[in-house]
Amino acid sequence: MRSFRKELWFNVPTRRAFINITPQVDECLRESGVREGFVLVNAMHITASVFINDDESGLHHDYEVWLEKLAPHEPVSQYRHNGYEDNADAHLKRQVMGREVVVAITDGRLDFGTWEQIFYGEFDGGRKKRVLVKIIGE
Numbered sequence: 218m219r220s221f222r223k224e225l226w227f228n229v230p231t232r233r234a235f236i237n238i239t240p241q242v243d244e245c246l247r248e249s250g251v252r253e254g255f256v257l258v259n260a261m262h263i264t265a266s267v268f269i270n271d272d273e274s275g276l277h278h279d280y281e282v283w284l285e286k287l288a289p290h291e292p293v294s295q296y297r298h299n300g301y302e303d304n305a306d307a308h309l310k311r312q313v314m315g316r317e318v319v320v321a322i323t324d325g326r327l328d329f330g331t332w333e334q335i336f337y338g339e340f341d342g343g344r345k346k347r348v349l350v351k352i353i354g355e
Protein backbone atom coordinates (compact mmCIF):
# COMPACT_ATOMS: atom_id res chain seq x y z
CA MET A 218 0.00 0.00 0.00
CA ARG A 219 1.22 3.49 -0.82
CA SER A 220 0.87 6.39 1.57
CA PHE A 221 1.28 10.06 0.68
CA ARG A 222 1.05 13.17 2.87
CA LYS A 223 1.28 16.83 1.92
CA GLU A 224 0.25 20.14 3.45
CA LEU A 225 -1.23 22.91 1.33
CA TRP A 226 -0.71 26.43 2.71
CA PHE A 227 -3.03 29.38 2.40
CA ASN A 228 -2.79 33.01 3.43
CA VAL A 229 -6.11 34.57 2.52
CA PRO A 230 -6.00 38.40 2.77
CA THR A 231 -9.75 38.73 3.37
CA ARG A 232 -11.67 37.51 6.44
CA ARG A 233 -13.70 35.03 4.40
CA ALA A 234 -13.19 33.28 1.06
CA PHE A 235 -13.92 30.08 -0.83
CA ILE A 236 -11.04 28.68 -2.89
CA ASN A 237 -11.28 25.78 -5.33
CA ILE A 238 -8.38 23.51 -4.35
CA THR A 239 -9.24 20.65 -6.73
CA PRO A 240 -6.16 21.36 -8.94
CA GLN A 241 -3.83 21.12 -5.91
CA VAL A 242 -5.45 17.87 -4.74
CA ASP A 243 -5.18 16.52 -8.31
CA GLU A 244 -1.48 17.39 -8.29
CA CYS A 245 -1.05 15.52 -4.98
CA LEU A 246 -2.76 12.51 -6.52
CA ARG A 247 -0.35 12.57 -9.47
CA GLU A 248 2.62 12.87 -7.08
CA SER A 249 1.37 9.96 -5.00
CA GLY A 250 1.11 7.59 -7.95
CA VAL A 251 -1.96 5.98 -6.33
CA ARG A 252 -4.41 4.48 -8.85
CA GLU A 253 -6.98 2.97 -6.48
CA GLY A 254 -7.65 4.26 -2.98
CA PHE A 255 -8.86 7.26 -1.05
CA VAL A 256 -7.82 10.84 -0.47
CA LEU A 257 -8.64 12.68 2.74
CA VAL A 258 -8.49 16.48 2.64
CA ASN A 259 -8.98 18.36 5.92
CA ALA A 260 -8.53 21.84 7.27
CA MET A 261 -5.93 21.92 10.07
CA HIS A 262 -7.51 24.96 11.71
CA ILE A 263 -10.78 25.27 13.60
CA THR A 264 -11.86 28.42 11.76
CA ALA A 265 -11.55 26.98 8.23
CA SER A 266 -13.38 24.26 6.29
CA VAL A 267 -12.87 21.82 3.48
CA PHE A 268 -16.03 20.88 1.62
CA ILE A 269 -17.28 19.64 -1.73
CA ASN A 270 -19.79 21.45 -3.87
CA ASP A 271 -20.30 23.35 -7.13
CA ASP A 272 -17.81 25.95 -8.40
CA GLU A 273 -20.51 28.52 -9.09
CA SER A 274 -20.14 32.14 -7.97
CA GLY A 275 -23.85 32.63 -7.24
CA LEU A 276 -23.78 29.67 -4.87
CA HIS A 277 -20.67 31.02 -3.14
CA HIS A 278 -22.45 34.34 -2.62
CA ASP A 279 -25.44 32.43 -1.24
CA TYR A 280 -23.16 30.61 1.25
CA GLU A 281 -21.79 33.95 2.42
CA VAL A 282 -25.28 35.40 2.98
CA TRP A 283 -26.59 32.22 4.61
CA LEU A 284 -23.60 31.81 6.94
CA GLU A 285 -23.79 35.48 7.97
CA LYS A 286 -27.46 34.95 8.87
CA LEU A 287 -26.63 31.84 10.90
CA ALA A 288 -23.57 33.31 12.64
CA PRO A 289 -23.09 37.03 11.99
CA HIS A 290 -19.57 38.29 12.56
CA GLU A 291 -20.85 41.42 14.30
CA PRO A 292 -21.58 42.47 16.90
CA VAL A 293 -18.64 40.44 18.18
CA SER A 294 -19.82 41.05 21.77
CA GLN A 295 -22.76 38.65 21.21
CA TYR A 296 -20.43 35.62 21.57
CA ARG A 297 -18.93 34.31 24.81
CA HIS A 298 -15.92 32.98 22.87
CA ASN A 299 -14.92 36.53 21.96
CA GLY A 300 -12.80 37.53 24.91
CA TYR A 301 -9.37 38.16 23.44
CA GLU A 302 -10.55 37.06 19.97
CA ASP A 303 -13.27 38.17 17.58
CA ASN A 304 -13.65 34.93 15.64
CA ALA A 305 -16.50 33.05 17.35
CA ASP A 306 -18.52 33.33 14.15
CA ALA A 307 -15.66 31.67 12.23
CA HIS A 308 -15.75 28.63 14.54
CA LEU A 309 -19.51 28.32 14.01
CA LYS A 310 -19.25 28.73 10.22
CA ARG A 311 -16.54 26.09 10.09
CA GLN A 312 -18.78 23.71 12.05
CA VAL A 313 -21.57 24.10 9.52
CA MET A 314 -19.36 23.78 6.43
CA GLY A 315 -17.34 20.86 7.79
CA ARG A 316 -13.78 19.87 8.55
CA GLU A 317 -12.89 17.39 5.81
CA VAL A 318 -13.82 15.44 2.73
CA VAL A 319 -12.93 11.95 1.51
CA VAL A 320 -12.88 11.24 -2.21
CA ALA A 321 -12.51 7.85 -3.86
CA ILE A 322 -9.62 7.38 -6.29
CA THR A 323 -10.49 5.21 -9.25
CA ASP A 324 -8.14 4.48 -12.14
CA GLY A 325 -5.82 7.28 -11.00
CA ARG A 326 -8.52 9.96 -10.91
CA LEU A 327 -10.65 11.71 -8.29
CA ASP A 328 -13.97 9.87 -8.59
CA PHE A 329 -16.33 12.86 -8.33
CA GLY A 330 -20.06 13.13 -8.80
CA THR A 331 -21.41 15.60 -11.32
CA TRP A 332 -20.04 19.14 -10.77
CA GLU A 333 -18.26 18.19 -7.57
CA GLN A 334 -15.18 20.23 -6.70
CA ILE A 335 -13.16 20.54 -3.48
CA PHE A 336 -13.07 23.90 -1.69
CA TYR A 337 -11.13 25.52 1.10
CA GLY A 338 -13.44 27.73 3.14
CA GLU A 339 -11.72 30.51 5.06
CA PHE A 340 -13.70 32.20 7.86
CA ASP A 341 -10.96 34.05 9.74
CA GLY A 342 -8.29 34.97 7.20
CA GLY A 343 -5.27 37.23 7.30
CA ARG A 344 -2.88 34.52 8.48
CA LYS A 345 -1.22 31.36 7.26
CA LYS A 346 -3.25 28.19 7.50
CA ARG A 347 -2.81 24.59 6.40
CA VAL A 348 -4.82 21.88 4.70
CA LEU A 349 -3.75 18.26 5.00
CA VAL A 350 -3.91 15.94 2.00
CA LYS A 351 -3.51 12.27 2.90
CA ILE A 352 -3.70 9.62 0.20
CA ILE A 353 -3.70 5.87 0.76
CA GLY A 354 -4.07 3.11 -1.77
CA GLU A 355 -2.09 1.33 -4.42
Ligand code: ZN
Pocket residue numbers: 298302304305308
Ligand atom coordinates in the same frame (compact mmCIF):
# COMPACT_ATOMS: atom_id res chain seq x y z
ZN1 ZN B 1 -11.40 31.46 18.40
